[in-house]
Amino acid sequence: QVHLVESGGGLVQAGGSLRLSCVASGRTFTSASMAWFRQAPGKEREFVAAISWTGRSTDYEDSVKGRFTISRDNDNNTAYLQMNSLKPEDTAVYYCAADMRYHFPPPPSDYDYWGQGTQVTVSS
Numbered sequence: 001q002v003h004l005v006e007s008g009g010g011l012v013q014a015g016g017s018l019r020l021s022c023v024a025s026g027r028t029f030t031s032a033s034m035a036w037f038r039q040a041p042g043k044e045r046e047f048v049a050a051i052s053w054t055g056r057s058t059d060y061e062d063s064v065k066g067r068f069t070i071s072r073d074n075d076n077n078t079a080y081l082q083m084n085s086l087k088p089e090d091t092a093v094y095y096c097a098a099d100m101r102y103h104f105p106p107p108p109s110d111y112d113y114w115g116q117g118t119q120v121t122v123s124s
Contacts, residue, residue, distance in 0.1 A: 002029075016086050016122070022085075024079070033099045035048070038120075055071070069085075
């Protein structure tokens with residue numbers, strides 16, 4: 001089992017920045033591809049960004065490219081999502097997810113472990 005806990009969400013004005021953190025415990029963090037997803041009110045959950053178990057490969061949804069950066073610290077079992085130039089349409093609950101299958105990027109259906117989510121609200 002992998003237990004994931006997100007933090008760092010909040011209320012920010014458009015153009016501002018936030019950094020989300022996801023602390024993992026349980027099975028070996030260094031074996032997991034990590035990702036961030038988000039779900040806005042009335043919409044389906046969507047992929048935001050992913051990072052391979054080594055940290056050498058990343059993948060981003062088109063609308064966040066150049067604004068968001070995913071990273072990881074394997075010594076501290078933590079994944080991050082740095083979000084810059086935030087827009088009102090980035091408002092959502094952001095979820096951290098882990099996949100232990102050693103392939104990258106994993107399809108969304110392969111993520112077996114999920115956090116409880118952290119709310120990000122961007123005001124205009």
